Amino acid sequence: MSAEQQERAVRCLVAKVGLDGHDRGAHVIARAFRDAGFEVVYSGLHRAPDDIVQAAVQEDVDVLGISILSGAHNTLVPKVIEGLKEYDAFDDTLVLVGGIIPDEDEAELKELGVAEVFGPGTPMEETIEFIRNNVPERA
Amino acid sequence: MAGPDAPAFADAPTLSDADAALVEDLLSGSHRALARVITKIENRSPGYRAIVSALHEHTGGADVIGVTGSPGAGKSTLVDKLAAAYRDRGDTVGVIAVDPSSPYTGGAVLGDRIRMGSNVGDMDVFFRSMSARGQLGGLSTATADAVKALDAFGKDVVVLETVGAGQNEVDVVRTADTVAVLVQPGSGDDVQTLKAGILEIGDVFVVNKADMDGAQRTVAELEEMVHRREGGTTGRDAGHHGAASMASTGAGGHGEGDHTADHGDGATDAESGGADAHGDGADDSWTPEVLETVANTGEGVDALIEAFDAHAAYLRESGEFAATERRRYAEEIRTLVRADVGALATAEIERRGGIDRLAERVRDRETDPYAVAEAIVGPIADCVEGATGDGERDD
Numbered sequence: 001m002s003a004e005q006q007e008r009a010v011r012c013l014v015a016k017v018g019l020d021g022h023d024r025g026a027h028v029i030a031r032a033f034r035d036a037g038f039e040v041v042y043s044g045l046h047r048a049p050d051d052i053v054q055a056a057v058q059e060d061v062d063v064l065g066i067s068i069l070s071g072a073h074n075t076l077v078p079k080v081i082e083g084l085k086e087y088d089a090f091d092d093t094l095v096l097v098g099g100i101i102p103d104e105d106e107a108e109l110k111e112l113g114v115a116e117v118f119g120p121g122t123p124m125e126e127t128i129e130f131i132r133n134n135v136p137e138r139a
Numbered sequence: 140m141a142g143p144d145a146p147a148f149a150d151a152p153t154l155s156d157a158d159a160a161l162v163e164d165l166l167s168g169s170h171r172a173l174a175r176v177i178t179k180i181e182n183r184s185p186g187y188r189a190i191v192s193a194l195h196e197h198t199g200g201a202d203v204i205g206v207t208g209s210p211g212a213g214k215s216t217l218v219d220k221l222a223a224a225y226r227d228r229g230d231t232v233g234v235i236a237v238d239p240s241s242p243y244t245g246g247a248v249l250g251d252r253i254r255m256g257s258n259v260g261d262m263d264v265f266f267r268s269m270s271a272r273g274q275l276g277g278l279s280t281a282t283a284d285a286v287k288a289l290d291a292f293g294k295d296v297v298v299l300e301t302v303g304a305g306q307n308e309v310d311v312v313r314t315a316d317t318v319a320v321l322v323q324p325g326s327g328d329d330v331q332t333l334k335a336g337i338l339e340i341g342d343v344f345v346v347n348k349a350d351m352d353g354a355q356r357t358v359a360e361l362e363e364m365v366h367r368r369e370g371g372t373t374g375r376d377a378g379h380h381g382a383a384s385m386a387s388t389g390a391g392g393h394g395e396g397d398h399t400a401d402h403g404d405g406a407t408d409a410e411s412g413g414a415d416a417h418g419d420g421a422d423d424s425w426t427p428e429v430l431e432t433v434a435n436t437g438e439g440v441d442a443l444i445e446a447f448d449a450h451a452a453y454l455r456e457s458g459e460f461a462a463t464e465r466r467r468y469a470e471e472i473r474t475l476v477r478a479d480v481g482a483l484a485t486a487e488i489e490r491r492g493g494i495d496r497l498a499e500r501v502r503d504r505e506t507d508p509y510a511v512a513e514a515i516v517g518p519i520a521d522c523v524e525g526a527t528g529d530g531e532r533d534d
Contacts, residue, residue, distance in 0.1 A: 007183050009182075009245060031248070034241065036244065040246070040247065042249075043252070060175055
């Protein structure tokens with residue numbers, strides 16, 4: 001009806017879950033996403049899975065990137081995904097995991113619904129490209 | 140598709156079935172629906188106008204508080220503590236935190252959420268980060284619409300947080316009922332810079348980090364400035380009073396007796412800072428309070444909330460609330476109309492080969508800017524005059 005321009009932007013939540021105080025990687029990712037033109041919400045350190053779910057739902061992010069370097073991904077990631085489902089937010093959120101994830105766990109995470117796992121040394125462009133190509137189409 | 144016959148005064152935009160369901164879900168308390176509606180508002184998604192239209196009748200229940208101040212003044216931390224304090228007394232809270240975005244990439248890091256430590260896991264604090272997205276003057280429309288969504292959702296208090304650095308941001312906080320301006324201690328120069336634009340919009344001034352050196356001095360400087368504003372600035376004050384008296388006569392006519400019949404003095408005069416000014420004869424305009432807080436520890440937050448409540452009570456009892464609302468909606472209508480007419484003009488420019496081609500023709504001295512503007516706006520003006528016919532409707 002009006003000729004108003006749409007102003008869609010990709011929104012991401014960069015999240016640190018659990019007792020893992022290493023957030024340099026998360027910071028670097030957040031900046032790279034910003035420079036790619038994304039809107040980035042950073043969760044801060046030591047968040048519980050519920051806090052991450054709350055942030056993802058309220059901020060209505062397209063992409064949830066979880067950074068875990070502590071090895072607790074097998075307990076934490078499923079809780080986040082359960083929470084997203086509870087709020088009916090799982091289907092159109094692209095869930096990514098970054099960090100040190102053993103291969104056999106990677107398969108399991110993907111089984112759960114994680115779209116991709118990015119290990120150490122992944123070029124930033126690869127992650128950004130992946131998001132651009134896979135960001136959920138929303139009505 | 141804005142055809143040439145698209146009337147300027149169309150009915151409310153129609154809601155698609157999916158959007159109607161979304162509105163329904165929002166009104167029945169779905170957080171997901173609320174979040175999605177705000178996204179649509181931010182994105183200017185097709186249909187967002189119909190959604191906001193549908194929500195409008197459900198708004199008006201929330202107290203809207205604006206918090207502004209220079210970067211590093213402690214806005215986010217204070218908002219966090221405010222939200223927690225409101226929650227303690229049983230109110231539900233919505234927060235919209237606006238951060239700037241890069242003018243080059245459009246990207247942004249929205250960092251205010253990190254400070255919301257007191258409210259993590261509490262879904263009754265709905266916190267939403269918004270970026271400025273380089274919208275020309277559209278930011279205040281988007282935030283005002285997002286506030287409406289939170290209001291319609293049923294939040295008792297909505298806090299709007301923004302960096303006080305420019306007209307865009309000032310426009311944003313002006314959509315709040317009560318505006319708190321945050322200042323850091325020891326920033327004498329800061330207080331000076333506040334004069335331009337921000338000082339005038341503050342209903343409450345907060346010296347945050349009041350445990351730091353120089354806090355008392357900053358408080359004193361602000362006090363002085365607030366009182367100078369009361370006394371000296373006749374020009375602005377006149378406008379203020381004009382609007383207020385207009386409102387009170389208007390209110391009388393509509394028989395809003397319930398406001399005036401209240402036990403008037405009790406609520407407003409309870410506050411220390413404002414009390415002496417309220418005594419100033421018959422003039423019952425609001426004198427901004429200057430308060431101290433230490434957001435880190437939560438010190439002074441309860442007093443700040445009391446000041447917000449006192450201001451809200453003042454607005455209601457003086458009839459100023461109606462005037463403020465009227466002013467705000469007038470501004471909203473103007474902004475929307477300006478944007479829509481601008482969009483019509485932009486479409487017309489496209490039809491004529493685009494702005495670059497027109498500029499090139501001006502450069503070649505084939506035509507001039509005034510002639511081009513006339514050629515573009517003329518047909519629109521003709522339509523408007525044709526449609527209104529009897530002409531008298533314009534203001």
